[in-house]
Amino acid sequence: MRRDEGILRREVALTLPARAENIAIVRYAFSALGDAVQMGEQTLSDIRLALTEACTNVIVHAYPDRDDGVLEVEAIVEESAVTIVVRDEGGGIHPRADSPGLGLGLPLIASVSDSMQLGHDAYGRTEVRMAFALSASDPDER
Amino acid sequence: MSSVNAQAAANSATLSLRSGPLGQMVLARVVSMMLARAGCPVERLDEALALCDALSAHALDHSVSDCVELTVRTSEHTLTLRLGALTDGGASALLRDTSLPGVGSVLEQIADELLIEPADAKRRAESSTTSKAEELALTVHFTPGARERAHR
Numbered sequence: 001m002r003r004d005e006g007i008l009r010r011e012v013a014l015t016l017p018a019r020a021e022n023i024a025i026v027r028y029a030f031s032a033l034g035d036a037v038q039m040g041e042q043t044l045s046d047i048r049l050a051l052t053e054a055c056t057n058v059i060v061h062a063y064p065d066r067d068d069g070v071l072e073v074e075a076i077v078e079e080s081a082v083t084i085v086v087r088d089e090g091g092g093i094h095p096r097a098d099s100p101g102l103g104l105g106l107p108l109i110a111s112v113s114d115s116m117q118l119g120h121d122a123y124g125r126t127e128v129r130m131a132f133a134l135s136a137s138d139p140d141e142r
Numbered sequence: 143m144s145s146v147n148a149q150a151a152a153n154s155a156t157l158s159l160r161s162g163p164l165g166q167m168v169l170a171r172v173v174s175m176m177l178a179r180a181g182c183p184v185e186r187l188d189e190a191l192a193l194c195d196a197l198s199a200h201a202l203d204h205s206v207s208d209c210v211e212l213t214v215r216t217s218e219h220t221l222t223l224r225l226g227a228l229t230d231g232g233a234s235a236l237l238r239d240t241s242l243p244g245v246g247s248v249l250e251q252i253a254d255e256l257l258i259e260p261a262d263a264k265r266r267a268e269s270s271t272t273s274k275a276e277e278l279a280l281t282v283h284f285t286p287g288a289r290e291r292a293h294r
Contacts, residue, residue: 012159013158014155014157021150028175075164
């Protein structure tokens with residue numbers, strides 16, 4: 001499948017209630033990147049993994065005292081890279097002594113993405129921004 | 143016999159769509175998964191996806207900005223889609239754009255209910271428009287677990 005020429009930037013954002021069962025919806029929905037953009041299987045697999053980890057972090061950590069929080073995922077496709085942004089309206093990313101997880105999510109995201117940034121957007125929402133370089137095929141497939 | 147859990151069926155999602163095929167693909171996957179969880183029969187799910195394809199193919203032509211927002215809600219018997227903000231008259235134009243020869247508007251054929259309403263203030267503000275703007279609301283009913291439905 002050829003990458004669309006001349007379309008420099010394509011975007012879509014999805015907002016869902018921050019519930020565990022919606023992680024599967026996000027993962028399935030954004031697997032569409034594999035159809036819309038030419039990328040190797042490994043890259044798509046890395047995107048799915050990083051996206052799952054980032055969304056899980058939102059579900060587990062962002063809204064400890066409420067059940068009406070939201071999860072937002074945005075995909076930005078450019079000529080040479082895909083950027084996935086996961087946002088929430090929680091209290092920010094902080095170390096937790098009582099964390100129910102192993103604390104491996106962010107290191108895992110960092111290891112499978114080409115770059116990862118943690119911060120806030122213009123509205124104060126917490127962001128995890130993950131970039132994945134695009135190539136015609138994965139190095140192992142050449 | 144339907145064994146759909148009402149809590150599992152109840153869900154919502156909002157998509158912000160811009161030009162290009164990616165948004166259409168993501169929308170189709172989101173709606174199909176939400177409807178599958180709601181126990182929507184395959185035939186009706188197919189029709190709902192055709193409706194989503196029609197909406198996403200033409201919505202941006204009538205949007206007040208370069209982005210259109212589509213809110214999807216499912217319950218045990220219903221799918222609702224709310225699209226906005228559209229230009230004044232944009233919803234009617236969208237119905238015409240989605241018409242097929244000999245069939246008419248795909249949206250009107252598939253949806254059980256169709257409503258054109260003024261866009262609410264929040265959506266107009268988000269779209270940075272002070273002019274009249276519209277929203278198009280579509281409702282699709284289904285019976286969880288039903289194997290057949292009457293064809294129109």
